[in-house]
Amino acid sequence: MKTVSKSNEILYTIEGSRFLAQLHAVSSKEEADDIIRSIRKAHMKSTHVVSALRLDGEGYYDDDGEPAQTAGAPLLSLLEGEDIVFTLITCVRYFGGTKLGKGGLIRAYSESGREAIREASFQPLFQVRSFTLTFSYPDQNAVDHLLNMRNAFRGAIEYTQEIKAKVYLKETEGFHSQYLDATQGRGLIEPGEQVYIYQIGEQTFERGDYERKD
Known part of the structure; x- marks a missing residue:
């Protein structure tokens, strides 16, 4: 699973028609609608502004006047x-005077989209459960060993009178009891929500904690 992190507009031309495709990172259908409106405004003389959106497994598309399922659906x-989520793909068409037919439209929009995806950069996403752990310094080695054993992702950590750490796990079964065993019952554990995370180097961030760049 991945989401777009950077995308430039690509141009695909066939039979005089020009197709301008680009990917955009989005968090909601409303955000996608805003982007589509801005593209329509920027390309007021275009023939069609076709789009497809995939959020967390939910998919939407708009053929924008092209024959059904020949544009947005591909x-x-x-x-x-490609298992791309939280991503909108738009494709602006300027008609070149020659009709492409249904098969030709499917191929044209598909190739435009494929080229946009090839030229884009992506960030792997992981769906995980978050936990906030609070434990004493003498328990740090035992907790670190447990987190390594569970292949946990490490988030923010605070060092005060105790250690407070945000961690993320793909598989959570048995973790609560293992953590209490590691801290001999002294540690506190606060289960959080299901979230999407990504990594930059050894740092872990929840999705939305970065500035979106198209």
Whole structure:
């Protein structure tokens, strides 16, 4: 699973028609709608502004006047096939005077989308459960050993009179009892929500903790 982190607009031309495709990182359908409106405004003389959106497993597309399932649907299939989430793909068409037919449209939009995906950069995403752990300094080695054994992702950590750490796990079964065993019952554990995380180097961030760049 991945989401777009950087994308530039690509140009695909066939039979005189120009297709301008680009990917955009989004968090909601409302955000995607805002982007589509801004693209329509920027390309007021275009023939169609086709789009496909995939959030957390939910998919939407808009053929924008092209024959049904010849434009937005192929773009959505690309997002699904690449397991790209929280991403909008737009494709602006300027008609070149030659009709492409249904098959030609599917190929044109598919190739435009594929080229946009090839040229984009992506960030791997992991769906995990977050936990906040509070434990004493003498228990740090035991907790570190447990987290390494569970392949936990490490988040923010605070060092005060005790250690408070944000961690993320893909698999959570048995973790609560293992943590209490590691701290001999002294540690506190606060289960959090299911979230999406990404990593930069050894640092872990929850999705949305970075500035989106298209």
